[in-house]
Amino acid sequence: MRAASSRMTRLAVVPTLAAALTFAPAATGDTRAPAAAAPTTARTSPATAAPTALTVTAKQQRSWVFRDGHGREVTLRGFNVSGSTKLYENSLLPFRSTADAARSAQAMRDLTGANAIRFLISWEGVQPSPSVIDHAYLDRAVEQIRAFTGRGIRVLVDYHQDLYSSHLFHADSWYTGDGAPEWVVRAGNYPRESCGICLLWGQNMQTNEAVRRAAHDFWRNRRVSTEAGEIGVQDAFLRQATAAMTHIRQRLPEQDFASVIGIDPFNEPYDGGLSGKSGLEWEKTYLMPFYQRFRAAMDTAGWAGKPAFVEPLVFWNTGFFEEGGLTTAGALGTRYVFNSHFYDGARMTIDLSPASDGTYGAAMNEIRDRARALATAPFVSEFGHKMSGNGSDRTPWMVRAMYQAMDSGVPGRNWWRDAAAGGDVLSSTQWHWDLYSGRHHELMNRNPAKVRTEGDAWNDEDFSVVAADASGALATRLDRAVLDRLHPSAVAGDVLAFAYEDLARSGYGGAGRQQAWLAVPSSMPNVSALVRDRRFGVLVWREPAAAPGAPTELHLPASFTAGTTVVVGDVATRAGLPASGPAAIVTETGSSTAHRLLLRPSGAAPGTVHAVLVVGADTGPAVTPAQLTAAAAELAAWRDQRFPG
Template sequence: MPNIRARLLVVLVVLSGFLTLAGTSSATAATVPGSLWFDGSPLTVRNGRFVDGNGREVVLRGYNVSGETKLEENGGLPFASVADAQKSATALRALGGGNAVRFLLSWAHAEPARGQVDTAYLTAATDQMRAFLDAGIRVYPDFHQDLYSRYLFGSGSWYTGDGAPAWAVASGGYPQESCGICLFWGQNITQNKAVQQAQYDFWHNAHGLQDAFLSTAQQTMAFIRQHLSTDEFAGVVGFDPYNEPYAGTYDSGQNSRTWERDLLWPFYVAFRARMDAAGWQDKPAFVEPNLFWNSNISSQKQEGGLLDAGTLGPRYVFNTHFYDQKAISGILMWGKASDGQYAGDFAAIRDRASAAGTATVVSEFGHPLSGTVADKAPTVLKAMYQGLDTRLTGASWWSSPASSGPVLSGTQWQWDIYNGRHHELMNGNPGKVVTAGDAWNDEDLSAVRLDDTGTLALRQDARLLDRLYPSATAGTTVAFTYEDRSRDGSTTLTWNPVPSTLPNVGRLVGSGQYGLLVWRSGGGSAPTELHLPASFPTASTTVVSDLGTVYAPPSYTPAAPIAVAPEPGGTGSRRLLLTAPDSGVLHWALVTDGATAPSADLLKAARSELAAWAAAKVG
């Protein structure tokens, strides 16, 4: 549920010879290393990172698919058809650079009558999920809720919700919903008595609500497991049990931390047991803390973060959201975001996951793309992606790269191909047909839309969304940064310029985009992989590394330490492969689209500068 915390306060690159997943032969699998898409292994959690079958650290980047699930127009499904899902998946990979999606599901549609799971809904949802798996995109499903349920709201209400089915609401006998004086829908969380009481009942298992949900969740997971092939199921990373949990109201003497300890965590333990029973033993639960634990507004911030759950370990992933409440409020943040705006916020996420002994994912982040605060979106989103890439500011990255921290996984809210083209009867009211934006409580955050020709088009700068990032690191990531040169109107945003102490690197990069990865090798023959954005055509990409220097990298062969290969799934997107089959050795690679046919002398000089920098700053 995007930006809830704030509202509480007021092209396609065509590469010949690409392989489709279905047609990949065993010979090709040995020639072009993939991740799980070729060796059939799922991701696991190890040493606080996602790890593939080759032992490589994996970073998940992508989008939520999608807020359409919160609507009724397509029966609680992300898409109207499998064909739309396939079209969306191809664009998400090729235009948006994603390798993962948080795939929304609806409890109301999975269990429309108490105790009766709708297998037709689960079949349709699984078929749409398969479209992403077939495009080489990893998936983690999410039983989504906002304001508990749409059935709490009358046909004339200003607001709506999603999540629980009608029978769950009827069993509670809740009062007439009213938010009082509410300017924004999120205020219902703490001001609408019907919403508060319904949430309270769920966490206390009143009327057996939680038992029913857990039973449906188990049956849903079992169905997905049974209706995907072994290879397809390997692409399902885990399951997000409950979106943005909140107590509703606290018991006497209870606070946010004790609520997490006494009610939220036992629910996750119970959900984990249901995962095991459904055949998901080797996949983690993506567990979210109290939604206010990392609010960036002090008056809303609550103690939490699953502090009393102990070491979560590999069977759980610390899963959180981040929205800039101040920026969205329209009154608490003047001006735009800047370099390092969210360094502290994302450092807190890294630190909490590290203390919990597990991997982390920021499963929602974003900013409105219309309305009075939309002008902040280019800088806010750039700063959020910067926070995912590194815990440092751009101004400090070159001087202290060893403090960069792990690269975080994240899925932006959201990827809704029907943005601006909905036909949603709000709360079933034929007199309130919503077509604009995301068609849900005036939200408008989708990064994509269909243009007038029916072609999928980005609504944000492609240089911001389709990013260079280390999708699989053969060893341990030491530091990473990416200067995307994304734009705020006509202004190109450069927050991490190459320092003047590296003049030849600066000449090589020029005004272009660049990324720099530093890693320590972990042995094995599988290469390190970086997603190559469409803005990095192979013919004009330069790589300067301790492994060598190359302009226009060649197609992959086992003998090539620096090479390019298709991303799996046949979408036309590409990856850079860096092969260093040693162990414990520090490696680095600069990737840029800045220079045109750089001279051998310039490449040599840039490599020399970077080698000295790495030795001095990382060692």
């Protein structure tokens, strides 16, 4: 996760390490429990078909998007699992057991309809000593990944680090880190860490000499002496990553590996000292060469068909200043994805104003624009806001506004007029989903006198949108209307525009103000009457050149039931959804309670522009056939005016 203070070739072979490195389970001193067998789900019927592999493709050479094996434009929405990977109580994995992973995956699918996760792993977990790759650790990770892929959820694997390593910090430190193993830090011989006057943990990246020197050494591949001989630090990282990716590829069944969308090589890279260079020069000189080496490692390990989700310098796109952004990288192409985080650094620190309609449009459009310039797809792998403490009263609408801006870069008040300017729907994973939120028992920096139990149990953070009750059942801590959203999960063609009105309240637990942000113009009185005080979404898309091999799909929030969902458009216009036909409702893969809408245009010519209005009419007056007909006519006229041809 990004600190609140921020704006915040071939693989080299090191002979001494190559001779010493063995690909075997850790020594018998490892007391972590083995993983149980992964759960499976039926994958034979159309309603439970397994996802196909994703590729990054150009969309009329104007932007780049994810597409599945049927050629559909895919939007990924989900969560990071999880900050618990930073904790030793969890053995540096998101979950303590495969059963916990399965319970979490099921709740995520049922409560939010999420179709993607960012799955955190740790260098320290993979390589506990310079000559050992811990296959037992990787096997547990594989089984936890399968708990999600078996429920139709795609996985981005993330090599996570914050402040380089927990081993840089002493037992009485105010802060901690995660990432590099103890033997790497010991070989670096770094000074005793001190952040100085630091109010936020991210300031360590700028003022803590131990943290900065360690990062400096990594990017410059400093050679250090270990019990396995002399090694380059970055060389060691790449060798263990190659071994880890190879093992994961071999252990995941083909169907599950198809659901792995790629890998994030390095979470939130920071410089460790620019050496007189700008952030852009640092990215060009150090960061991009590392990503190219990691890309080669992916190819060696059997991941050639999957992109590397590469992040810019951490000090980018959070409200204070612009530094980095990979603008000197040239065209990345489809073997990479531009992978940005977004946190509102101003509202985390000095800005006391609330978020509202359109607050984050500019920030998300900057991500869209940067990806377009890099000739690849964008992805927002972290965003969110704290769930407790000072300023958390603004969190519900801050997160709502972030989702709104990822749906469309146009504010709701202007959307019906400027929908075509909204840009592509951004795929994303929110920070974060912690099964153990508020129930941890972590010894901070291995100090038994500093046991952390509250929140995320890491540097006083509390970001998890879920928590378990005494019985172990998971419930959302944030208004479910914000998290369980209508979104176009797979569109047979090109998405031209999308927006969703979630009517989420500004407070917690059903409290706070409710206000619509997606305002229907007075020129569409029947549409306005139909959606008044109701949740609704609008999708506009263009029929592809070749006949689609699968229908368009939208995830339906829980309140959009078969009997109360209204569909208006050229594909179908009706109140209530059947189980088959042009507009039908089916269950989400891996869930018996979450649902999706299937849209099948019949005989539409290539290039046909479709528009559909989807309304959750679980409240308000009964919808009449005359009202539907009038609303359909208004929507068609609006589509023809705003999206001609």
